[in-house]
Structures are given as C-alpha cells and as structure tokens.
Amino acid sequence: MHEVRMPQMGQSVEEASIVTWFKKEGERVQAGEPLFSIQTDKAEVECESPVTGVLRKILLEPDVIVPVMTVIALVGEADEPLPSDVPPCASIAPAPGRDMPEPPLLETALESRKAAGDAGRAFVSPRARKKAEEIGVDAKMARGTGAQGRVIEADIVAYAATVSEKRVTPTARRMAQAAGVDIAVLEGTGVRGKVTKADVAAAVSRPDAAPKLAPIESVKRIPLTPMRRIIAKRMSESKFSAPHYYMTVEVDMSAAKAFRAQTTYKPSFNDLVLRATILALRDYPAVNARWAGDAIEQVADINLGVPVALPGGLIVPVLKQAQDMTLEEICGACKVLADKARTGKLLPDDFAGNTFTVSNLGPFGVDNFTAIINQPDSAILAVGQMKDRPVAIDGGLCIRPIMKMTLSSDHRVVDGALAAQFMGRLKEILEVGQF
Numbered sequence: 001m002h003e004v005r006m007p008q009m010g011q012s013v014e015e016a017s018i019v020t021w022f023k024k025e026g027e028r029v030q031a032g033e034p035l036f037s038i039q040t041d042k043a044e045v046e047c048e049s050p051v052t053g054v055l056r057k058i059l060l061e062p063d064v065i066v067p068v069m070t071v072i073a074l075v076g077e078a079d080e081p082l083p084s085d086v087p088p089c090a091s092i093a094p095a096p097g098r099d100m101p102e103p104p105l106l107e108t109a110l111e112s113r114k115a116a117g118d119a120g121r122a123f124v125s126p127r128a129r130k131k132a133e134e135i136g137v138d139a140k141m142a143r144g145t146g147a148q149g150r151v152i153e154a155d156i157v158a159y160a161a162t163v164s165e166k167r168v169t170p171t172a173r174r175m176a177q178a179a180g181v182d183i184a185v186l187e188g189t190g191v192r193g194k195v196t197k198a199d200v201a202a203a204v205s206r207p208d209a210a211p212k213l214a215p216i217e218s219v220k221r222i223p224l225t226p227m228r229r230i231i232a233k234r235m236s237e238s239k240f241s242a243p244h245y246y247m248t249v250e251v252d253m254s255a256a257k258a259f260r261a262q263t264t265y266k267p268s269f270n271d272l273v274l275r276a277t278i279l280a281l282r283d284y285p286a287v288n289a290r291w292a293g294d295a296i297e298q299v300a301d302i303n304l305g306v307p308v309a310l311p312g313g314l315i316v317p318v319l320k321q322a323q324d325m326t327l328e329e330i331c332g333a334c335k336v337l338a339d340k341a342r343t344g345k346l347l348p349d350d351f352a353g354n355t356f357t358v359s360n361l362g363p364f365g366v367d368n369f370t371a372i373i374n375q376p377d378s379a380i381l382a383v384g385q386m387k388d389r390p391v392a393i394d395g396g397l398c399i400r401p402i403m404k405m406t407l408s409s410d411h412r413v414v415d416g417a418l419a420a421q422f423m424g425r426l427k428e429i430l431e432v433g434q435f
Contacts, residue, residue: 001056001074001075001076001080001082001083002050002051002053002074002075002076003071003073003074004035004049004050004071004072004073004074004075005068005069005070005071005072006038006060006066006067006068006069006070006072007038007047007068007069008068008069009038009040009045009068009348014067014068015040015065015066015067015068016038016039016040016065016066016068017038017039017062017063017064017065017066018036018037018038018039018060018061018062018063018064018072019036019037019038019039019044019062019063019127020036020037020062020127021035021036021058021062022034022035022036022037023035023036023055024055025055025056025057025058026054026055026056026078027054027055028052028053028054028055029049029052029053029054029055029075030049030052031048031049031050031051031052032048032049033048033049034046034047034048034049035047035048035049035055035073036072036073039225039227040227044344045344045346045347049075050075051075053075053076053077054075054076054077054078055073055074055075056074056075056076056080056082057073057074057082058072058073059071059072059073059074060072060073062125062127062152063125063126063127063150124139124140124142124144124150124151125150125151125152125153126223126225127152127153128142128151128152128153128155128156130311131153131156131157132156132160135156135160137156137159137160138180139151139156141159141182141184142155142156142158142159143155143159159184162184167188167190167192167193167194167195168188168194168195169190169194169195169196169197171196171197172195172196172197172199172200175197175200175201175204176195176200176203181200181203181204186199186200186203187199225312225313227310227312227313227315228312228313231313231314234374234375235372237375238372238373238374238375239372241375242291242373242375242378242410242412243410243411243412244372244373244408244409244410244411245408245409245411245416245419246370246406246407246408246409247406247407247409247416247419247420247423248368248404248405248406248407249404249405249423249424249426249427250402250403250404251402251403251404251405251427251430251431252391252400252401252402252431253269253386253400253401253402253403253430253431254400254401254431255430255431255432255433256269256272256430256431256433257401258433259272259433259435260272263327265328265331267327267328267330267331268331268334269362269386269403270334270358270360270362270363270383271327271330271331271334272327272430272435273358273360273381273383273405273430274304274306274319274322274330274334274358275327275330275435276426276429276430276435277304277356277358277381277426278302278304278322278323278325278330279425279429279435280422280425280426280429281302281323281356281422282302282323283422283425284418284421284422284425285298286298286414286418287356287378287379287409287414287418287419287422288302288355288356289355289378289413289414290355290375290376290377290378290413291376291378291410291412291413296412296413299355301320301321301322301323301355302321302322302323302355302356303318303319303320303321303322303353303354303355303356304318304319304322304354304355304356304357304358305317305318305354305356305357305358305374305377305380306318306319306334306337306338306357306358307357307358307359307360307374308337308338308341308342310341310342315341315346315351316351316354316357316374317337317338317340317341317346317350317351318337318350318351318352318353318354319333319334319337320353327435337350354374354376354377355376355377356377356379356380356381357371357373357374357377357380357381358380358381358383359371359380359381359382359383360383361382361383361384361385362383362384362385362386362403363385364385365385366384366385367384367385367387367404368382368384368404368406369382369384369406370382370406370408371406371408372408373408373409373410378409378410378412378413378414379407379408379409379410379413379414379419380407380408381405381406381407381408381426382405382406382407382408383403383405384403384404384405384406385403386401386402386403387401387402387403388400388401388402389401389402403430405423405426405427407419407422407423
C-alpha cells in the first residue's frame, strides 16, 4: 500500500490544502495522471499520482490546511487490505519524522466547524463561495452535503439548478433577495406556477412558510486563505524586521512614449520600467542584494519580482536572469508569467529567487504609493500612473506625461546615497528613452 503525501512545493511552502480530488475511492489511477490539485500560499497546482493502482482511501477532504508531507491518501491494489491502523478522514496521520501540531490540524478544523455549526451558522467552502458569486445565488441558502454539513461547490451548482427551474417575476426575485427568502421552496400562485411578489410577501409574513436567512451581522468574518495567511505573515515580518525608508522621484515619460511608439511589438509602459530597472541595477549591483544576518549578499543575477493581483491576494512570479533579457524578451516573459498566475499554472520555481521587485499600481489610477519590501529583497520600486501634469521648463510652463516612482529600501543594506544614485540613474534611463 503506497502512502500519498501532501507534496513539498518549494522550500518556503510549509502547508497546503486540497482543492479537488480528480479520482474517487475505488477508481484506478495511473502513475503520472493528475490525482488532485492543491492550494498553497502561492497558487493552485495540479499534482500527479506517484504510482499506478486503485485509490483505496482518501484521508483529507478539500479546504482543510495541513502540513506538507502529511499522508493524504492510500493507493494500492483492489484486493489489497487496508492497514489496520489507517486513520479515518477526520484524523490525518503525520509523516514519519515530522511532528504534527497538537491537536491535529484536521481534527481542530472539524471540531471548530461543528461547534460553530451547532450555533446555527452555515459553513461554505472557499470554492463554493466563489461559485455562488459567479452564478449569483446566496451560498447560505444551499443545503450542505460536505463534512459536518459544509456547503461545497456541488451544493451550489445543485441549488442554482433548482432556483433556475423556478418561474419567478423580477419583482418577486428582488423582494426575496432583500428579505432573505429561499425562492427554491416557494409555491408559485401565478400563471403556470410562477412565483409572484404576493407569494414572497406571504412567506415574509409567515416565517414558517419558507426558510429565512439568519440576520445579517454587523461584522462579516472572512476565513483566511493560505495565500492571505502567508501574505500577512511575510509582510509583517518584512515591515517590522527591516528598517524601511522611502524616496520618490518624478519622471518625464515623453521620451519613453516616443520610443514605445516606434516599436513593432508595443511593449507596455511597465515593460519599459522593468527594462530600465534592470539597466540601473546593472550599474548599481549593491542594490541587488540581501541581508544575511552577519553579512550582505550581492547576487550576480537580477531576478525581478513582478507582482500579479489575483482575487485571493497577490502573487509575485519572477523573471529569472533578467539582466540577459532584451526588452522584447521581457515583454513576452511577463505575459507568460501573468497568464500562468491567473490560471493557477505557476510552478514553485516560477515565484522563487527574487532579488528586486517592481510593483506597479498605475493601471489602477494610483498616483503615488509606498510598498513593503518583498523579502529577501532589500528594495522594492513602487510605480504610479503616468499622467499629464504642468511642469516648469526653461522658465515656461509645459504639459508633460509625468510618472512618480518611490523606492522602499532596507537601511541595513542600502544607504540613502546609494538609493539616490540608483533612482537618479533609473530616472535618466527613462527620460532619455534608451532601452
């Protein structure tokens, strides 16, 4: 009997959760065939079966966070007996040599759900909640078939199908949503059984006529996803361990605009900033460094972190050895990484090894901001939007496309004079338009 374990997806990943099992207990699986997908703090990743056999036992349900290398399933032959000590799904066995927190994570999660469930609250998995938002139904109205009555994605789909079969007038639908009445159980008195506003009004006046939502609380409690948990942890560690300081420069992007207009492949302005940053880091390698406790480590390669905003948080894929890339190569590589990030296809190597990060909120209409250093980097560049502004040139007033950039630096590694020289060089490259 082979033990399938929660895989170690990179050295920084300590825990993960199952998103989907692609096989059911009793189904045959081939080595190399996708068996399940997991959600780490970075991305959703499909994982292959390490062996060929029958999926005899699933030991971990979706959306429960456990340490990596935890046993999550057993694969063997159809007639092979299960071990006598195999734990139930609500009790996960720790991997040999790895201590399981006491009490086990899975038991703690299920017990806390049960306790809250006894108080009348509905529990909805993250995937189910997302599905409900996509198709426009109230997740709390669905009947949960998951562990301890948890509402899972399949429950949302089933509930949505039931609701869609109902003939409901637009006014009745709005009234039901406002009053928290479950349309699926209403008996319509309109033509051919259509639910009317009178039916909803009757349900509101007779509480036993249709299930109602619990009163809306003034505080909405949102459970942390693995991604949000690790973002909070790392940003706190960075902010409180690295002495940040900030400096801002304004850049006239006229030359950059003219350069971009002459290219055939039309790089984005962010691509131009990335290329200029790489050139500036090549001139000032002391900024491409990290704090090592008893030393400062200067890294030969420029591995540029390029943040991508996702619904669940922020992920930072990395352009590896960017000092060897042309502008056109940077443009293509950024598009590939962004697509992989948004489709959950990033591999651990895609978001590891960053030495400097560029965060651009210009597309969101932000003029200027300060960013928290993405450790182990010692600096991060925050880029605002390019905006036509009046500037004084040779005693006259002119309109120029101005962009503000702010460098956050770790004072243990990057002194103020070095940061100023780096920003001056970066500004020069962009204003001259030499990429």
